[in-house]
Amino acid sequence: MGKLPVFIVFLLAYLIMTPVTAFSAPASPDVVEVFQPDGSVVKIQQEGDEWNNWVETPEGYTVEKGSDGYWHYVIRFENGQPVLSPARADAPPPAGLKKYIRQAPEHRRTPQ
Numbered sequence: 001m002g003k004l005p006v007f008i009v010f011l012l013a014y015l016i017m018t019p020v021t022a023f024s025a026p027a028s029p030d031v032v033e034v035f036q037p038d039g040s041v042v043k044i045q046q047e048g049d050e051w052n053n054w055v056e057t058p059e060g061y062t063v064e065k066g067s068d069g070y071w072h073y074v075i076r077f078e079n080g081q082p083v084l085s086p087a088r089a090d091a092p093p094p095a096g097l098k099k100y101i102r103q104a105p106e107h108r109r110t111p112q
Contacts, residue, residue, distance in 0.1 A: 025050055031058050037069045040090040044071070060099035063089040077103045 027046040034042050044055050044063060055063050062074040064082045071089035074082045080103060087094045 027053055034071060036071060036088065036090050040088075042071045042089045044089075054102065056100070057089065057093075059093075061089075061093050061097060062099075062101040073097055074101050076101060 026049050029045065031043050031045045034044055036042060042063070043058055045058060047054055047056055057063060062082075063071050064074050064084060066072045066084050072084035073087055073089055073093055075085050075097070076083050082103075085094055085097065
């Protein structure tokens with residue numbers, strides 16, 4: 001076997017065994033309206049991509065749907081879980097609430 005066929009075999013083996021870099025798609029920048037159980041409306045938009053994403057109001061306040069079915073403002077994350085404000089997202093944000101609250105990198109989902 002000549003040098004060229006051996007090189008091609010090694011090249012093909014390398015390409016087959018090398019993982020392909022995964023690219024993620026960005027979240028839609030569209031603002032959508034979601035309804036609270038009582039019918040009130042909250043405007044939200046998804047941020048991030050398919051592996052690292054969160055939901056914010058158009059003003060930049062992070063929100064999450066609570067166990068009560070209502071969207072609430074996120075105060076912070078603890079151990080990867082959002083700590084929700086008692087204030088619902090259809091009301092003005094609580095005084096002093098920070099914008100753009102993110103989950104710690106070690107708790108973000110990663111590609112499998």
